[in-house]
Amino acid sequence: MEHARGRGIVSGRRLLADHVFRGIADEILAGRLPDGHILRDHEVARRLNVSRTPVREALMRLERIGLVEIEPSRFTRVTPVTDEVIDQHRELAGYAAGTAAHMAVRRMTDDELARAVDHAEAAADALGDPATASTARHALFSYLSAHSGNPAHHALMADIEVAITRALSRAPLRDVGIDDQRAEYDAIVGALRARDADRLERIIRAQHGISEGRT
Structure with missing residues (x-):
């Protein structure tokens, strides 16, 4: 007792x-x-x-x-949010979200996968409004993290997402047009539906400005 x-x-x-x-x-x-x-x-x-x-x-x-x-x-x-802080958190978000998505797409049920697709499509539809788009993007990657099947990774993300959200609210992910951003979300939807973990991770990293050759 x-x-x-x-x-x-x-x-x-x-x-x-x-x-x-x-x-x-x-x-x-x-x-x-x-x-x-x-x-x-x-x-x-x-x-x-x-x-x-x-x-x-x-x-x-x-x-x-x-x-x-x-x-x-x-x-x-x-702490102040400097350009350096934004760059650091953009990179962190790209690697962390890409890893979570890689794990999630291989482990989600069909119903969970369909919900992830809904989140990605909602993020694409919100692109005309930066604040709404940021919220929708956060909802997508939080959902993938929660369904990664890796509680340790999700617990880590739950802490650092506060810092990431703060930093990335100060600047766009990249200086690209809405059409290009929409094409990226279309590619994310395609990779989700195909359960192509490697492609999905590459797309999400690229969305955060991380190229394949970067180390």
Whole structure:
């Protein structure tokens, strides 16, 4: 009984820390905590109505994925999104999404595959509106990650997708026209329906500006 109670306490603490992490991350993504904003754990704790412990845990987790920087005894602040940061996260997104898609297309059921196709077609239809297109693209790759059949990879993606979403919201994936982007989504749909994992991974990497010869 004591052991079970201990597990419950740890689980509850983890859920609270996850809630605080998500709350701070959402404020950063929404721009309510802009680049360079100084974060004080006691102020965040009061705003989120929690103790300072889960706030400190969340801030350390946010530091690991690059959303905040911590200088002990000096400051904790929201990191700036530079051109270099955007390039790094675009590359990370291309490799991570390509890997998830490669695993997912070989493991999804027919119904799950059909849903992935729906997501890809929705992303193509949203191309005229950058914000909607970004949301639809995120929904597609999140779906593929969730159906990759690899919980370890999906758990990793669940953390870093916050940083990727923030960086890629500041700039387009590549400077290409809507017709070319639509052609890429048509190719993604074709590779999904054919369950061609290698081709699907190549297309997604190319969509993020990663060429086949890049190492």
